[in-house]
Amino acid sequence: MFNGNEGRFVQAGEAKKLRQTYREKKTNLSDYECVTAEFFGANNIKKLLDQPNCVGIRIYHAKREEEINGKTHLIPRLVLIGVDANGKDIRTQDEKRQIGLKDMPGESNRDELADGPVCPPACTP
Structure with missing residues (x-):
C-alpha cells in the first residue's frame, strides 16, 4: 500500500496558493480559531x-479546548503518528490498557506527536 515515497514536493508558488485558499x-x-500552521521539531519527527x-507519517486533524487570555477557544490541532507499509498506524501499546492508579492517567509509551507551537502566534511572517 505505502512505500515511503507518497506525497509530492511542490514549488513555492503552488504551496503559497494552497495556503492562501485555506486562509481565504x-x-x-479569529486567529485563535484559524491556526495557519503547527510546528514539530525534527528530533520528534525522527x-x-x-x-x-515505519514508512511515513499520518497527520490527523483534531481540535481541543484551550484557554487563551482567560477565554476558552476550540483550537485546531494536528496529531502525527507513524504508519507502516500496510497503511496501519503504529502503536506500541494497547490503547485500552491503563497503567496507574484507578483515577490517575497512566504512564505509557507515547506513540503520537501533538502540541506543537501553533502559528499564530509562533510564526515568522
Missing part, C-alpha cells in the same frame, strides 16, 4: 520515523 475560506474566524516498520 476562514476569514470569519523518533516517529525511526520506529520499526
Whole structure:
C-alpha cells in the first residue's frame, strides 16, 4: 500500500496558493480559531520515523479546548503518528490498557506527536 515515497514536493508558488485558499475560506474566524500552521521539531519527527516498520507519517486533524487570555477557544490541532507499509498506524501499546492508579492517567509509551507551537502566534511572517 505505502512505500515511503507518497506525497509530492511542490514549488513555492503552488504551496503559497494552497495556503492562501485555506486562509481565504476562514476569514470569519479569529486567529485563535484559524491556526495557519503547527510546528514539530525534527528530533520528534525522527523518533516517529525511526520506529520499526515505519514508512511515513499520518497527520490527523483534531481540535481541543484551550484557554487563551482567560477565554476558552476550540483550537485546531494536528496529531502525527507513524504508519507502516500496510497503511496501519503504529502503536506500541494497547490503547485500552491503563497503567496507574484507578483515577490517575497512566504512564505509557507515547506513540503520537501533538502540541506543537501553533502559528499564530509562533510564526515568522
